[in-house]
Amino acid sequence: MREVNFMQAFNEGMREEMHRDKTVFFMGEDVQLPVFGFALGLVDEFGPERIINTPLSEAGFVGAGVGAAAAGMRPVVDLSVFGFAYLAMDQIASEAAKMRYMFGGQVKIPLVICGIAGIMGSSAAHHSESPHGMFMNVPGLKIVAPSTPYDCKGLLKAAIRDDNPVLFFQFIQLGLLTGAIPDEDYIVPLGVADLKREGTDVTVVAIGPMVPKALTVAENLAKEGISLEVVDPRTLVPLDKPAICASVKKTGRLVIADEAPRTCGAAAEIAAVVVEDEDTFGYLDAPIQRVTRHHVPMPCSPVLERFVVPDEGRIEAAVRKVMGKS
Amino acid sequence: MAIDKDKLLELYTKMLLIRRFEERSADLLMAGEIPSGIHSSIGQEAVAVGVCANLRTDDCVSSTHRAHGHLIAKGGDIKLMMAELYCKRTGYCKGKGGSMHMADYSIGFIGACALVGGGLPVATGVALAAKLQGKDQVTVAFFGDGATNEGTFHESINLASIWNLPIVYVCENNMYAVTTPTSYSIPVKDVATRAVAYGIPGETVDGQDVLAVSAAAGTAVERARQGAGPSLLECKTYRYLGHFVSEEFLLGGKNYRTDDEINSWKARDAIALFGTKLMENGVLTKDKVASIEADIKAKVEDAVTFARQGPQPAPEEALEDLFV
Ligand SMILES: Cc1ncc(C[n+]2csc(CCOP(=O)(O)OP(=O)(O)O)c2C)c(N)n1
Ligand SMILES: [Mg+2]
Numbered sequence: 001m002r003e004v005n006f007m008q009a010f011n012e013g014m015r016e017e018m019h020r021d022k023t024v025f026f027m028g029e030d031v032q033l034p035v036f037g038f039a040l041g042l043v044d045e046f047g048p049e050r051i052i053n054t055p056l057s058e059a060g061f062v063g064a065g066v067g068a069a070a071a072g073m074r075p076v077v078d079l080s081v082f083g084f085a086y087l088a089m090d091q092i093a094s095e096a097a098k099m100r101y102m103f104g105g106q107v108k109i110p111l112v113i114c115g116i117a118g119i120m121g122s123s124a125a126h127h128s129e130s131p132h133g134m135f136m137n138v139p140g141l142k143i144v145a146p147s148t149p150y151d152c153k154g155l156l157k158a159a160i161r162d163d164n165p166v167l168f169f170q171f172i173q174l175g176l177l178t179g180a181i182p183d184e185d186y187i188v189p190l191g192v193a194d195l196k197r198e199g200t201d202v203t204v205v206a207i208g209p210m211v212p213k214a215l216t217v218a219e220n221l222a223k224e225g226i227s228l229e230v231v232d233p234r235t236l237v238p239l240d241k242p243a244i245c246a247s248v249k250k251t252g253r254l255v256i257a258d259e260a261p262r263t264c265g266a267a268a269e270i271a272a273v274v275v276e277d278e279d280t281f282g283y284l285d286a287p288i289q290r291v292t293r294h295h296v297p298m299p300c301s302p303v304l305e306r307f308v309v310p311d312e313g314r315i316e317a318a319v320r321k322v323m324g325k326s
Numbered sequence: 327m328a329i330d331k332d333k334l335l336e337l338y339t340k341m342l343l344i345r346r347f348e349e350r351s352a353d354l355l356m357a358g359e360i361p362s363g364i365h366s367s368i369g370q371e372a373v374a375v376g377v378c379a380n381l382r383t384d385d386c387v388s389s390t391h392r393a394h395g396h397l398i399a400k401g402g403d404i405k406l407m408m409a410e411l412y413c414k415r416t417g418y419c420k421g422k423g424g425s426m427h428m429a430d431y432s433i434g435f436i437g438a439c440a441l442v443g444g445g446l447p448v449a450t451g452v453a454l455a456a457k458l459q460g461k462d463q464v465t466v467a468f469f470g471d472g473a474t475n476e477g478t479f480h481e482s483i484n485l486a487s488i489w490n491l492p493i494v495y496v497c498e499n500n501m502y503a504v505t506t507p508t509s510y511s512i513p514v515k516d517v518a519t520r521a522v523a524y525g526i527p528g529e530t531v532d533g534q535d536v537l538a539v540s541a542a543a544g545t546a547v548e549r550a551r552q553g554a555g556p557s558l559l560e561c562k563t564y565r566y567l568g569h570f571v572s573e574e575f576l577l578g579g580k581n582y583r584t585d586d587e588i589n590s591w592k593a594r595d596a597i598a599l600f601g602t603k604l605m606e607n608g609v610l611t612k613d614k615v616a617s618i619e620a621d622i623k624a625k626v627e628d629a630v631t632f633a634r635q636g637p638q639p640a641p642e643e644a645l646e647d648l649f650v
Contacts, residue, residue, distance in 0.1 A: 033505040035576050055475035055511035056442050056503055084441065087476070122361040122413065124424045126440040296648050299639075300362050300424030301413035307641035 001180040007037035009149035009181060010114075010170065013156035014039070014076065016185065018046055021074060024160055027052035027061060028078025036116065038170060039078065062088035062113060066096045066165075069111040074160055079115030082169060083129035096165040097140030112159045114168040118209055118259060119298065119309055128298035128305075132169050132207070133258070133265030136236055142166040142190055143236040147211035149179040151234055154188030162190060171208040171259075191238035195247070199229035202253040202319050205244055205270055206230055210257035210291070210310065217315045228319065236266050241273050245280040252285035253322040257315050262292040289318035329537070334609050337379060337536050339618055341371040341597045344395045346622050347404055350630065351394070351411055351425075352571045359634075360411045362424030367395035369566040372596035373498050374399035376539025377466055377559075380547040386434040386456075386465040388449035391426045392498075392565075393438035396468050401433045408629035409636045416636035420643065434463075442503075443476030445469065446495070450482040453493035453556075464550045465493045466543075472503025474517050480524075483558065487524040492550040494543065497560045498533065504569045505582040521558040533561030534596040564591035 004012065018024045032043040032053050043051040054061040058079065065077035079085050085092060092113065100107055117130045135141050142164050146152040152170075159166040196211055197218050206214035211232050218228035231247050233240055248254050254274060256267040267290040274280050274288065294308045348368045354360045367374065370392075378387065378399035389396040397407060402418075410417030411425055418428050429437035436452055439445035449467035456463040473479055474497060486493050497517045501508050514520065521528025527549070531542045539561055546557035566588065568574055604610035 029503070030505045033577065033582055035504075035573075053506055053510065055506065056472040057475045057477070059477055060475075087441070087443075122363070122424060124362065124422070124427055124440065126426065126444075294645060296644060297422075299422040299644050300419075300427070301421035301639055302361050303413070303638045303641055304421060304644040307644045 001182055003178050004149050004181055005176050005178045006149045006152050006174045007040075007176070009153040010038045010156055011040055011042070013153040014042060015045060017157055017160045018050065021160075023072060024074045024076065025050040025052065026076045026078065027054050027065065029054055029056060029080055031078055036175065058084050058087035059091055063091035063095060065111050065113070066091055066099070066109060069109045070099065070107050074110045076112040076114060076160060079113060081127055082115035082117040082131055083126055085113070085115065085131065092135070092141070092165075093138045097138050101140060108163045109165045110163045111165045112156075112168050113165070114170055116172045117169045118171040118173050119305065120172050122300050122302055122305060123298070124300035125297035130171075130260040130293070132167070132236055133260045133269070135167055136266060136269060137264065140165065141237060143169070144190065144234070145169045145171070145208040145236055146234060147174060147196075147206070147208050147232050149177065150181050151188055151194065151232075153181055154186055155190065155234060158187040158190050161187070166190070169208060173209040174212070177212065188234065190235045191240055193231055193233045193240035193243035195229065196232045197228065197230040199227035199251065201227045201251055202255060202322055203229045203231060203247040203251045204255045204257060204315065204319070206232060206257040207236070207259070207266055209259055210315070213312050214257055214315055217312050217319065221316065221319065226319065226323065233270070239270070239273065241277070244270060245274060245277050248274055248280050249283045252283050254284070254288045255291060255315065255318045255322055256288065257291040257310060259293050259310055261295045262290060263295055265292060267292055286322040286324065289322055291315050291318050331609050333379070334604060337375055337540070338597070338600055338604060338610065339622070340375045340399055341536065341600065342618060343404070343622050343625070344371045344374065344398045345597060346626050347398060347407070347629075348394055350626050351408065352567070354411070354630070355571050361413055362411060362426070364411070364425045364571045365392040365569065366567045366571055367392050367565065369591065369595070370498055370500060370533065370563045371395055372536035372539055372600070373496070373533045373561040373563055374468070376536045377496050377543040379540045380544045381464065381466065383433055384463055386436050386449070386452050386463065388436050388445035388452070388465070388467045389438040390442070390445060390469055390473070391438065391440045392470070393426065393428055397428055397430065397435055397438070400435050402428075402430055402435060404625060404629040405632040406430070408633040412633040412636065414633060414636035415639040415643070416632070420647075421639045422647070443469065443473040443478040446473070446478045446482040450486050450491060450493060453486065453491040454489060456492055457489070462551050463492065464547050466496055466547075467493065468496050468498060470503060471497060471499040471501065471508045471512065471517060472506070473497075474520060475511055483521070483524045483526065483556065486556040487526050490553070490555040492553065493556045494546040494550055495556065495558045496543070497558065498563055499560050500563050500565045502569070502583070505577070507582075516560060518558055518560040526556050526558060528558040528560070530560045530562065533563030534594045534599060536596055536600050566592060
């Protein structure tokens, strides 16, 4: 085992898959001289034919990724910032997601689209998006939201080997988070949640950057004798419903923490899954609580940003509420 | 020189004000006083000033992530700008916008858009409204070379051409989009030639020569105002600093531009070139430069004081302004 940070884990996953499979290539803006560590040094190892710089043309190069995938390659397309996906929305939602189905299963689209999501700090409305939930509403897209270096590398490798379009969210707050990864090849399969902490009183389903925050709250509340179980879905599509329901059956109380906006987001979907499940519904001892970003664009001011972004305090308050101790 | 002396001095003063404002805000950013990132326009001042010299207050301007120069050139209030950089309630956008999203609707500055190319369709719509409302108002859309590879550039210009809209598209070609040179990303030598595909005039000018920019923009603005349709103006220029102020730090000092290249552009500094010209013509003297500098310094320091003293927004203000 070795300690690496989240960005290094992604980088290793890319390198290993590019060595393993010559059809894998990587493209995006400034990927040959990247600002962040995800693609650091890739061009030195694989050359400009496989680490391709693109002009500012998100609709064009994301769509080119779709076409290349349809034609037998395994592109990893880097949006740099996930908010830029909106420029490529048609290619993602109308082409990548729908081609296989529309064409009666004739074609497969083994494409990964990655990008930084989340809050960089005072980057304001255009550079602080966490749009994973929005894409859950599009049939045909798999969605990966890792929270640890181990999961990041393992899920990236699984995403690249998957024969479907996968959106891979690199939450920037986790970029320098370190964790242990094994030396040998491994993957983390899509659709399998991970119990990041076992507990008995309240289930906290936490997504991406909310996982470390939930773990901090769990640690603090343990001192008061409150036992939190932290479930990390790791992938939102496919969603590991059995794992989430099993945890809720055990604790009878559910808090869902997601840093995306509230309405129709991943947290709303997870809540719906739990209450729709006949087996699980009866186990609920309290109404479900969602902890999300306030439903506004991200303001630039640190004071305003702190207010909008869900923090440990809001997770803790939600836990106390479902325990009837608010 | 056909332009009168006061106008010449105004051009010079505005360029210098942009330079000093950008320098001071970059320092304050690095000192940790300004929270939001900054894309500095140092080196590109002649484009903003030369173009906006042709605009009336009711004319409109849309801008980009590199917006400070455009806003100052359009007549923006540097106190409100500095306060916005500090994300104070007293800033242009109450602390919600920061460096990349400033706007001043009272002077036709319809907003800076941090998504590259995002401002062009909006500016096109502002020009459409002017036409529908029968106003003789002109809109200018500023954008970089990188933006000309986005679909929005092509779609906007096509719309403006077929609808004959009163708009001028101004490309600040500083030869790079972050680390990517135009020699790689754009297959034609001059962005202006892209106008041919849309049947509108396209002109390339030296963006370090404020009078050349002003003259070319004047022609395009007048054409738009007369109802003769849109134009594309390409100004060749250069940013002296990194893509954003702290670039060195994030890119680990790796350079994608040579010192020779940077120095050759600095040798043709727009403010220095124009200053020399004005001195030769007797419009400017060393004393006059000193007094302009002192005046600008005082104004910039006033802006910093105003920004520092302004109140922080209250946290709950984050929930305001979503809907009318
Ligand atoms: C749609 C979109 N893609 C990518 C980015 C990231 N980005 C910000 S500025 C920039 C380069 C823009 O280059 P150019 O248009 O030439 O303007 P310049 O920075 O040179 O002034 C990039 C890639 C962005 N903000 N928006
Ligand atoms: Mg540029």
